[in-house]
Amino acid sequence: MLLLTSFLQQINIEEKIQNAPDKGYEIGVFIGSMLPFVALVLIAYSIYIYNKKKNQ
Secondary structure: OHHHHHHHHHHHHHHHHHOOOOHHHHHHHHHHHHHHHHHHHHHHHHHHHHHHHHHO
């Protein structure tokens, strides 16, 4: 299910970039698509650091 959702999301991003009015819109779509992954990485790293300090 996740793979199907990811595949459908990729199609929408490519479609949005093709129909973009200018370069600024393309950059915004790229940042908007990467932001959730960056947020998850930061949350995971902060949990890792918290648990590492807690165990010492």
